[in-house]
Amino acid sequence: xxxxxxxxxxYRLAAWMRMEWQAPDESASTPFxxxxxxxxxxxxxxxxxxxLYLKGQQPPFDVEREAREPDWGDPSYRIIPRETALExxxxxxxxxxxxxxxxxxxxxxxxxxFLELEKAxxxxxxxxxxxxxxxxxxxxxxxxxxxxxxxxxxxxxxMKSEGVxxxxxxxx
Amino acid sequence: xxxQGGISTILxxxxxxxxxxxxxPRAVAVEFPFGHPLGLPxxxxxxxxxxxxxxxxxxxxxxxxxIVHLEHTWPEDETQWRRKWQPAAAxxxxxxxxxxxxxxxx
Numbered sequence: 001x002x003x004x005x006x007x008x009x010x011y012r013l014a015a016w017m018r019m020e021w022q023a024p025d026e027s028a029s030t031p032f033x034x035x036x037x038x039x040x041x042x043x044x045x046x047x048x049x050x051x052l053y054l055k056g057q058q059p060p061f062d063v064e065r066e067a068r069e070p071d072w073g074d075p076s077y078r079i080i081p082r083e084t085a086l087e088x089x090x091x092x093x094x095x096x097x098x099x100x101x102x103x104x105x106x107x108x109x110x111x112x113x114f115l116e117l118e119k120a121x122x123x124x125x126x127x128x129x130x131x132x133x134x135x136x137x138x139x140x141x142x143x144x145x146x147x148x149x150x151x152x153x154x155x156x157x158x159m160k161s162e163g164v165x166x167x168x169x170x171x172x
Numbered sequence: 173x174x175x176q177g178g179i180s181t182i183l184x185x186x187x188x189x190x191x192x193x194x195x196x197p198r199a200v201a202v203e204f205p206f207g208h209p210l211g212l213p214x215x216x217x218x219x220x221x222x223x224x225x226x227x228x229x230x231x232x233x234x235x236x237x238x239i240v241h242l243e244h245t246w247p248e249d250e251t252q253w254r255r256k257w258q259p260a261a262a263x264x265x266x267x268x269x270x271x272x273x274x275x276x277x278x
Contacts, residue, residue, distance in 0.1 A: 003201040003241045005187040008254055012276040016269065027195030030236035031175040039231055050207065070264035094263040096207035097256065104213030113210075113219050123227070139265055148173060156177045167174050168226060169183040170209045 020140050035166060037124070045127040045164040046080075047155070049135030050101055050108040050172035051093030053078040060092035061134040067094075073136035075146035077155060080130045082111055095136050096172050108170055127162045131155055135171055182230040184209045184222065188239050198233040200226050201241045205257035212247070 006014040035042065051061050061074040080089070089105040091098035106112050114126040133151070137143055159167070175181050175197045185191045186209060188201035202209060202222060211218030222244065229240050246253060262270065 001203070001241055001243050003186070003188050003203045005189040007203055008186075008205040008257055010254065011278055012273050013266070015276045016273045020269075025193055027192060027237050030195035030197060032197050032236040033175050033178055033180045034234075035180045035231060039227055067264045070268040094259055094261075095265075097259050098207065100213045101207060106216070106219050107208050107210045107213055110210055110219050110223050113216060113223050116216075116220070117223070117227075122224075136263070136265070152173045156174055156179070159174070159179060160177070164179060166230060167179050167181045168223075169181055171183075171185060171187075172207050172209075 041124040043125045046130040048109045048170045051134040052132035055090040077133045199239045
């Protein structure tokens with residue numbers, strides 16, 4: 001089976017995306033860090049672009065500014081602790097229907113699944129901190145500058161300080 | 173960036189054609205609607221299956237740009253879900269370019 005990247009998109013939206021969205025062909029320079037240890041002794045963190053945040057404790061992603069400036073997306077991130085309960089998460093993301101994510105954030109950030117794998121010994125552990133960003137970073141060429149120069153390095157430093165060895169990435 | 177920083181990464185993607193263009197250390201592709209990379213809410217079984225597929229590739233991949241297309245099909249009605257994953261209101265981006273989008277001939 002070959003996964004159709006455009007399967008769920010209405011015809012015109014898919015056609016427009018194909019015309020408008022520009023992805024550089026950078027596959028030749030992809031880095032690769034081999035997994036150093038078995039999964040069962042590896043510490044994981046999770047990162048999603050689904051726009052998740054802790055309700056009432058963290059500010060939502062700035063969808064109001066995005067409404068005023070449609071070619072801009074909020075580059076900041078939120079830390080989602082491993083102790084987070086289902087009802088503590090809300091979503092701020094204008095590009096998909098967040099109802100299911102708000103009901104069960106594990107469909108995007110599988111914290112509870114990883115806690116189960118940790119308990120079963122299938123993975124070493126889940127780190128204290130997990131992460132959400134909001135994936136829309138502008139149009140027609142996404143601006144990843146803030147991610148690359150500021151927030152990405154901050155997240156990397158936090159992960160390293162927590163002994164993270166592997167990362168699951170889940171887009172919305 | 174994380175891979176370069178010494179952390180082994182595994183991506184779950186619904187758009188493998190984009191992962192291919194950007195280049196990715198390892199990815200599993202799943203044909204699920206946007207917002208649902210690991211499946212349905214309240215379905216830990218689905219979420220665990222896709223998670224384990226991702227972990228298998230994390231462990232088994234030996235070189236960058238390894239993308240595995242998973243066989244899982246979305247268990248719900250496709251026609252319904254072409255609409256269901258979409259936000260209630262168009263995103264600001266889509267709203268801005270709506271005329272252009274609507275003008276595309278089918």
